[in-house]
Amino acid sequence: MKIRVKINGQDRSFEIDPSEYLLDTLRKNGYMSVKRGCDTGSCGACTVLLDGRPVISCSVLSASVDGHEITTAEGIANQMKEYMHALASEGADQCGFCQPGLLVMIYYLKKMIDKGLIERDKETVRRYLIGNLCRCSGYLPQERAIFRFLGVD
Ligand code: FES
Ligand code: FES
Structure with missing residues (x-):
C-alpha cells in the first residue's frame, strides 16, 4: 500500500507493507537518526513527533x-544547536545512541514549556523523559545540560 506523509516539512510518499512499523519505514527511507x-x-x-506530539x-x-506530519531529529538539528553545545560542555554525550530520540523530546518540551503548557520544573521534566533511556551517561550530565537549555532551576 502507499502512504503520503510530510516529513521534516517535505512531502513524501512510501510504498509500505500494511504490517510495517514507522521505525522501519523511516530508516528504510534514509531517516537514520531514528x-x-x-x-x-x-x-x-x-x-x-507525529503531528507535533x-x-x-x-x-x-x-x-x-x-x-500526517512527522518530525525526526534530522529536521530539527539546526534549531537545537544550543542544546547540543550544552550537552558537549557538560560532557554528557558518549556513544550518542540515545541522543536523536532525546533531542526530539527536548525540542517538544522546550516548545510546550515556552507556551506555558508544561511546568518549568525539574520533576516535571524528569517525568516527561522517563521513557528515554541512556546506557552510558548515568543521566546526571544529561540532566544538567537539559535543565540549562530549558531554563529549569
Ligand atoms: S526502539 Fe522504540 S522504544 Fe526502543
Ligand atoms: S550516550 Fe550512549 S546510550 Fe546515551
Whole structure:
C-alpha cells in the first residue's frame, strides 16, 4: 500500500507493507537518526513527533500515519544547536545512541514549556523523559545540560 506523509516539512510518499512499523519505514527511507534500541516500546531511541506530539515509532503502524506530519531529529538539528553545545560542555554525550530520540523530546518540551503548557520544573521534566533511556551517561550530565537549555532551576 502507499502512504503520503510530510516529513521534516517535505512531502513524501512510501510504498509500505500494511504490517510495517514507522521505525522501519523511516530508516528504510534514509531517516537514520531514528534508532532501533529495543523494538519493544521501552527505550525511547526511536522517538519522533507525529503531528507535533512525541511517539515511539517502533510501536506505530506506518499505515496509521497516512496524511500526517512527522518530525525526526534530522529536521530539527539546526534549531537545537544550543542544546547540543550544552550537552558537549557538560560532557554528557558518549556513544550518542540515545541522543536523536532525546533531542526530539527536548525540542517538544522546550516548545510546550515556552507556551506555558508544561511546568518549568525539574520533576516535571524528569517525568516527561522517563521513557528515554541512556546506557552510558548515568543521566546526571544529561540532566544538567537539559535543565540549562530549558531554563529549569
Ligand atoms: S526502539 Fe522504540 S522504544 Fe526502543
Ligand atoms: S550516550 Fe550512549 S546510550 Fe546515551
